[in-house]
Amino acid sequence: MSEQALLTVEGAGHRYGERFGCRGVSFDLWPGEVLAIVGESGSGKSTLLGMLSQRLAIDEGAIRYAAADGRALDLAQLSDREIRTLWRSEWGFVHQNAADGLRMHVSAGGNIGEPLMATGWRHYGRIRERALEWLAKVEIPSERIDDPPTTFSGGMRQRLQIARNLVVGPRLVFMDEPTSGLDVSVQAAVLDLIRGLVQELGLAVVIVTHDLAVARLISHRTMVMKDGAVIESGLTDRVLDDPQAPYTQLLVSSILQG
Amino acid sequence: MTLPRIEYNHAYLDEQTKRTIRRALLKAVAIPGFQVPFASREVPMPRGWGTGGVQVTAAVIGAGDTLKVIDQGADDTTNAVSIRRFFERVAGAATTTDTGEATVIQTRHRIPETPLAEGQIMVYQVPIPEPLRFLEPRETETRRMHALQDYGLIYVKLYEDIARFGRIATTYAYPVIVNGRYLMDPSPTPSFDNPKLHRSPALHLYGAGREKRIYAVPPYTDVESLGFEDHPFEPQRFSQPCAICGSTGVYLDEVVLDDRGGAMYVCSDTDHCERTAAAPAAAAAAAAERAPSRRAGAYERAHSTRMHTFDEQEGAHA
Numbered sequence: 001m002s003e004q005a006l007l008t009v010e011g012a013g014h015r016y017g018e019r020f021g022c023r024g025v026s027f028d029l030w031p032g033e034v035l036a037i038v039g040e041s042g043s044g045k046s047t048l049l050g051m052l053s054q055r056l057a058i059d060e061g062a063i064r065y066a067a068a069d070g071r072a073l074d075l076a077q078l079s080d081r082e083i084r085t086l087w088r089s090e091w092g093f094v095h096q097n098a099a100d101g102l103r104m105h106v107s108a109g110g111n112i113g114e115p116l117m118a119t120g121w122r123h124y125g126r127i128r129e130r131a132l133e134w135l136a137k138v139e140i141p142s143e144r145i146d147d148p149p150t151t152f153s154g155g156m157r158q159r160l161q162i163a164r165n166l167v168v169g170p171r172l173v174f175m176d177e178p179t180s181g182l183d184v185s186v187q188a189a190v191l192d193l194i195r196g197l198v199q200e201l202g203l204a205v206v207i208v209t210h211d212l213a214v215a216r217l218i219s220h221r222t223m224v225m226k227d228g229a230v231i232e233s234g235l236t237d238r239v240l241d242d243p244q245a246p247y248t249q250l251l252v253s254s255i256l257q258g
Numbered sequence: 259m260t261l262p263r264i265e266y267n268h269a270y271l272d273e274q275t276k277r278t279i280r281r282a283l284l285k286a287v288a289i290p291g292f293q294v295p296f297a298s299r300e301v302p303m304p305r306g307w308g309t310g311g312v313q314v315t316a317a318v319i320g321a322g323d324t325l326k327v328i329d330q331g332a333d334d335t336t337n338a339v340s341i342r343r344f345f346e347r348v349a350g351a352a353t354t355t356d357t358g359e360a361t362v363i364q365t366r367h368r369i370p371e372t373p374l375a376e377g378q379i380m381v382y383q384v385p386i387p388e389p390l391r392f393l394e395p396r397e398t399e400t401r402r403m404h405a406l407q408d409y410g411l412i413y414v415k416l417y418e419d420i421a422r423f424g425r426i427a428t429t430y431a432y433p434v435i436v437n438g439r440y441l442m443d444p445s446p447t448p449s450f451d452n453p454k455l456h457r458s459p460a461l462h463l464y465g466a467g468r469e470k471r472i473y474a475v476p477p478y479t480d481v482e483s484l485g486f487e488d489h490p491f492e493p494q495r496f497s498q499p500c501a502i503c504g505s506t507g508v509y510l511d512e513v514v515l516d517d518r519g520g521a522m523y524v525c526s527d528t529d530h531c532e533r534t535a536a537a538p539a540a541a542a543a544a545a546a547e548r549a550p551s552r553r554a555g556a557y558e559r560a561h562s563t564r565m566h567t568f569d570e571q572e573g574a575h576a
Contacts, residue, residue: 080402080405080406081406084406088410106393106414106418107418107421107422109421110414110421113413113414113417114410114411115410116410117410117413117414117417118410118411122413122487123486124417124420124489125488127486145421146421
């Protein structure tokens with residue numbers, strides 16, 4: 001494992017007009033690490049994720065990314081083209097709503113193949129072979145390869161979206177509430193899948209969730225956000241078992257006990 | 259009561275408008291395949307009937323030019339005839355149906371079979387200039403993709419074709435990369451005509467009136483039709499020769515003859531067909547052998563049915 005943090009965030013903030021959506025966020029993300037960002041809606045966790053993934057501008061502070069070729073990139077200084085290159089080759093983004101991350105009228109195979117074609121794959125047979133491999137990995141029957149996601153269930157769509165994101169072998173994957181739209185049993189299956197793939201591929205993941213159970217299940221570290229600021233962070237078990245901040249205590253105690 | 263005849267400016271459009279279109283054309287020629295926005299004007303025909311092409315023609319046509327207008331390859335369809343008459347009247351242009359004689363050729367669907375020469379200008383009427391439109395509906399996003407040369411998406415379209423039909427089934431508006439840089443839609447020309455664009459000695463100008471875009475392929479520019487390594491680009495092929503003139507290796511139209519499934523296949527390029535059919539000796543004799551007795555009547559009928567196919571195509575692109 002390398003000595004360098006994959007993502008280094010120092011006092012980063014994003015502003016909506018006069019108001020900060022999130023501010024003063026600092027942390028390091030190491031290769032192979034899963035970081036959960038939890039908090040209520042409006043706490044700035046999606047803004048933070050948007051900023052990390054460069055969908056939103058960095059208005060304050062700095063975010064550095066250690067690229068696969070060893071360069072330390074200051075994300076705010078990168079051109080659109082360089083950001084796109086990162087998107088295509090090193091990053092993935094799993095949306096809450098699978099329809100945002102998939103092309104709904106393109107077949108499952110085409111959806112998985114698109115990132116490959118964007119990185120220069122020009123051999124139909126090999127693209128299809130790789131698509132079949134990934135369908136198997138995310139447990140979608142191979143005979144559905146030519147069906148569009150409009151004909152898929154919610155869980156299948158989410159699994160397809162995950163396959164599409166992981167097919168190019170990214171190093172860092174952002175996930176925005178990947179299981180919130182699914183019913184409980186499907187949630188468990190998708191989480192299980194994510195956990196397995198993360199371990200198998202050694203991915204670094206930043207996952208935003210309002211569900212502490214999700215954080216508990218798959219993350220190594222957890223950051224708790226409120227009103228645009230990080231109020232507590234640490235190992236997931238420590239944060240959830242021994243919450244220090246009053247808000248975290250409230251959050252933990254509001255989980256329904258079975 | 260007779261109203262005084264309206265006097266239009268040369269080639270209908272006012273001089274300022276023609277200058278702005280020419281500026282857009284120069285930019286388009288300077289950046290092959292790049293879509294240049296322009297202020298599309300009203301011309302006396304409905305949008306979707308070739309207003310972009312008419313404006314480009316109006317901007318480039320001069321006193322010494324000879325204009326040919328084709329629609330589905332035919333010189334004698336409603337739209338071709340009226341656009342030709344329009345420029346005869348407003349630009350005093352000489353017109354022709356002979357590809358070799360024309361200096362400006364306005365077209366909707368075809369590139370003529372007769373090889374183009376240096377100095378000729380092809381003007382295309384383009385319905386939808388953006389090749390990525392049906393894959394990515396956002397204009398802001400497609401512009402960004404062009405800027406960053408992010409063209410993976412167009413291969414998804416080809417992938418889908420192969421997955422569904424076992425081969426690339428796109429037979430018109432087949433996407434091309436121009437000069438190794440910009441992805442371009444060669445307008446609804448059949449893929450049969452794509453190879454004619456590659457290093458063509460003529461200048462190709464594309465005008466999309468409704469979408470307000472102009473783009474161009476300058477002479478001797480590389481135009482590569484996209485494909486996969488294991489499914490390369492294949493232009494359409496026809497197994498039989500033209501039923502009228504006997505030409506092979508040309509683009510054919512299906513002409514329905516009766517309501518019992520009878521059909522004949524004839525040249526879509528009427529100028530090429532007429533001249534080949536009129537050519538003496540061998541060619542004519544061969545054609546007569548293949549299309550016995552019915553020849554004279556069949557020709558008239560074949561080429562008068564084209565107007566219907568024009569409307570169908572128009573609907574498909576609306």
